[in-house]
Amino acid sequence: MSYQPSLWGIGAAPLRADNVFFALKPDESVASDIRRIAVRENDRHRLRGQPIKAACLHLTLQRLDDERRVLFAGEHAAAAVAMPPFEVAFDRLESFRAKPGHVPLVLRGDDGLVGVMMLRRNLGKAMEKVGLGPYVHSRFTPHVTLLYGDRPIAEQRVETIGWTVREFVLVRSLYGKGEHIELGRWPLQATTSANLPGEP
Numbered sequence: 001m002s003y004q005p006s007l008w009g010i011g012a013a014p015l016r017a018d019n020v021f022f023a024l025k026p027d028e029s030v031a032s033d034i035r036r037i038a039v040r041e042n043d044r045h046r047l048r049g050q051p052i053k054a055a056c057l058h059l060t061l062q063r064l065d066d067e068r069r070v071l072f073a074g075e076h077a078a079a080a081v082a083m084p085p086f087e088v089a090f091d092r093l094e095s096f097r098a099k100p101g102h103v104p105l106v107l108r109g110d111d112g113l114v115g116v117m118m119l120r121r122n123l124g125k126a127m128e129k130v131g132l133g134p135y136v137h138s139r140f141t142p143h144v145t146l147l148y149g150d151r152p153i154a155e156q157r158v159e160t161i162g163w164t165v166r167e168f169v170l171v172r173s174l175y176g177k178g179e180h181i182e183l184g185r186w187p188l189q190a191t192t193s194a195n196l197p198g199e200p
Contacts, residue, residue: 019173020066020183022078022123023058024088024116026144030163031057034107037158038146041093041105047149049105056180059088059144061120061168062127064135074170075184077126081168084190086115089162090144095152103152106143112162113142119168119188 026034031054038051064074089112096104117140124136170184 018066018175019063020071021063021171021173022061022074022168023171024061024119024165024168025058025171026163028054030161031055033161034144034146037093037107037161038105041153041158042147042149045149045153047105047147047151047153049147049149051147052145053178056173056178057144057146058171058180059116059142061116062123062135064132064170066172070132070135071170071183073130073132074127077123077130077132078168078170078184078186080126080129081119081122081186081188082190083119083122083188085164085166085188086119087162088112088116088165089160090158091160092155092157093146093153094155095149096143097152098148101150102148103150105146105149105153107146107158107161108141108143109162112160115165116142119165123168 025031034057035051035054041047042049042051064070088109090107090109091112092108094106094108096106098104120140120142127133127136165188167185167187169182169186172181172183173179174181
């Protein structure tokens with residue numbers, strides 16, 4: 001973790017690290033549609049939130065540390081994932097429990113997220129094979145965060161929105177800047193020629 005000198009040059013205050021994660025990202029047109037839903041619901045419920053930029057909308061699959069060895073192993077794991085493209089769909093809004101004033105409003109789904117669960121499981125197995133087992137967690141609620149509001153709202157249905165998932169990406173989210181840097185991209189396909197280290 002990096003450190004920043006205090007105002008008086010005495011002591012140091014820790015800086016929050018950037019987040020690094022594998023994710024699914026909607027294409028540009030779908031991202032714009034999702035953001036329109038975020039703006040509409042933010043205004044409708046008067047949540048005082050700031051809708052997330054279309055370019056930063058995503059569904060997190062697995063998280064990593066921003067360390068060279070971890071990223072290197074993560075890239076090997078991602079390259080070993082073999083799975084065909086699939087459809088993803090969201091059809092409801094809900095608020096996650098969080099600290100007051102910073103409540104995530106998210107898109108959720110049920111049957112439309114079966115492919116997401118399978119991809120995450122396959123990626124997790126590949127991560128375990130390259131020594132990244134500690135980064136694979138069993139708890140997972142697939143969602144796309146739209147904004148952080150000042151209070152929760154009741155769960156509600158919305159028009160179904162989705163896209164065909166043809167790839168997944170590794171992203172560095174710059175803390176406090178609302179900006180993503182893409183570190184890698186892997187297409188989905190039924191078979192792959194990539195092998196994990198140590199495999200024939």
